[in-house]
């Protein structure tokens with residue numbers, strides 16, 4: 001039978017004073033009934049490790065709710081083992097996750113040793129609670145020792161303390177060498193490591209979700225022995241769920257749960273005797289049948305039983321001065337004990353029994369935190385131990401996945417190399433079909449000096465090396481070759497091209513139409529490929545310019561006569577032969593750094609969350625901000641390496657123009673990496689599944705690339721799209737980097753500093769969104 005801890009004498013005197021004694025019709029001779037006011041409830045709550053009142057919790061949307069906890073009350077006395085039993089899916093884990101502050105109730109209240117879970121200074125989540133979740137929730141890449149170090153530091157323990165405790169736990173739980181990696185342990189060993197983590201800091205409240213699954217009977221017994229041992233002194237409390245109902249006989253109290261309610265909350269002996277069963281499974285079956293027969297709501301009769309005197313008090317009597325606190329206001333459907341507001345019943349011998357009286361209202365909010373006064377680190381933002389643990393964890397995970405890390409550094413280099421080799425260079429080996437009626441066959445001789453013979457051949461000699469010239473006998477066959485994809489265009493010279501061209505030059509404005517017509521080089525191009533078409537167009541014109549200037553020069557004329565009368569002076573920025581690579585490179589640098597950071601971070605939190613690691617860290621007292629901070633630091637280190645590699649390869653190896661201050665170029669690139677990282681955090685905070693995160697990250701890649709002016713000037717977009725484009729994180733930064741690289745602009749130019757400003761705004765925006773989502777998701 002569970003024994004309640006008696007109040008200290010002074011408190012008892014205080015209680016007697018506070019209580020208003022009421023006559024229950026017995027004249028007060030046998031039983032005096034007392035209603036405890038809020039002060040009494042507070043005192044009583046201090047005797048309880050956990051108190052749950054009117055808990056209501058549902059998952060899903062309002063239209064499709066999945067009600068999991070329904071008006072549930074639960075009381076766990078200090079220094080006891082509370083076995084929470086129930087069928088799969090009845091809500092045990094949900095209840096526990098609410099108690100440890102991982103989830104919030106829709107309504108109702110929970111108190112744990114330091115106040116309400118999640119309130120400042122409650123220590124829950126935090127060092128006052130040890131939580132073993134149902135899933136293993138350990139870092140597979142860590143050794144047992146590293147796992148203990150991680151959680152020990154989070155709990156604020158010294159390394160020497162952790163080592164001491166580790167040795168004890170290794171022996172006690174029969175664990176293999178401390179240097180074995182968790183992922184290489186058997187399922188049972190992993191569960192034991194998980195259990196060891198919960199025991200690590202010797203917490204006052206231990207919450208164990210099925211700790212004995214997959215554990216052999218001997219060890220199971222030793223675990224229970226240990227739980228009994230630690231609760232003996234009255235300072236430690238254990239709540240444990242198990243599917244092995246019979247092992248729960250060793251608990252002081254058993255809560256039988258079904259469909260989000262407690263069917264009973266009593267000591268195992270009382271349950272067995274009350275229901276006259278040999279084992280707890282039969283009790284559970286009986287109670288479940290009863291609940292099934294009566295529906296979810298208890299009958300009046302049941303409530304009368306449950307709402308009066310504790311069966312434990314009735315069945316086994318009660319020690320003098322040991323009040324048994326029994327509750328009413330159930331939520332416990334069949335039987336209902338130890339709940340909410342107590343009434344003390346003094347029998348004629350002076351012993352005190354508890355009976356239940358429904359509280360008219362839930363306990364006062366004024367006592368939300370019963371030991372806030374003791375809160376020494378309420379205002380600490382973080383602790384050195386936590387940051388140390390989180391940073392070491394992140395770096396260790398990277399180190400243990402060294403193959404992945406190498407890939408992470410090789411990837412940006414590969415992307416830059418591929419970009420510089422594949423983009424922006426002039427196409428070569430382009431075929432042109434030549435039909436030259438001036439010559440016979442393919443031999444095309446010409447004279448270098450001021451001689452006017454076979455000028456068509458002299459012109460063709462000026463066509464650059466990128467073009468393969470293939471001769472065709474007539475225009476039809478040449479055009480057919482283009483139609484069949486054998487050539488990109490046709491060049492046709494008439495049989496008197498040279499004479500007509502000389503006449504055209506000599507006669508000038510007096511040249512007749514036929515002369516002009518015969519002196520023209522006729523071109524048919526395949527313009528289906530814009531880049532190739534434009535390039536051929538340009539090369540044919542440049543070749544003519546070169547040819548004309550060469551001819552004029554050798555004949556002693558001013559070569560300028562061969563130019564169109566537009567003089568392109570030395571450009572103010574850039575060169576006369578602009579390269580597409582220089583245009584695209586700034587955007588590509590930022591895109592590579594931004595999206596690598598997105599890829600790196602977008603799954604980071606999700607992996608930790610799906611493996612239950614995030615939950616475990618949160619319950620250990622780590623905040624979302626600390627987790628984000630640690631990821632920002634570690635990923636920033638990786639990003640610095642990536643940024644250095646990208647810039648070295650772009651600027652030093654592939655000679656991309658850099659006229660600006662390299663310092664600001666580096667700063668902007670790093671900021672964009674940070675921005676990508678923060679976007680990755682948003683994705684991982686929003687998405688539940690890794691595949692959704694990947695889809696979102698990939699899905700955002702193309703719109704960002706297309707709309708950010710990376711591959712095409714935003715001036716070419718419809719006006720409304722330009723505004724959208726300017727609102728994207730990469731657009732202004734790309735303009736800024738381009739201005740620095742190709743124009744050499746300084747930071748005080750608006751085009752430059754706006755890139756920095758917009759990036760910083762995006763970083764802050766993403767961080768705020770992430771923290772908000774993470775906090776919101778805790779519900």
Ligand SMILES: Nc1ncnc2c1ncn2[C@@H]1O[C@H](COP(=O)(O)OP(=O)(O)OP(=O)(O)O)[C@@H](O)[C@H]1O
Pocket residue numbers: 059060066068086087088089090091092093094095134
């Ligand atoms: N995150 C969630 N979203 C939606 N429904 C959930 C979520 N977690 C649990 N549930 C549902 O809530 C109900 C109770 O689940 P819970 O895990 O609390 O049960 P349990 O008693 O711990 O089961 P078991 O003994 O199998 O672990 C189940 O129907 C489950 O499907």
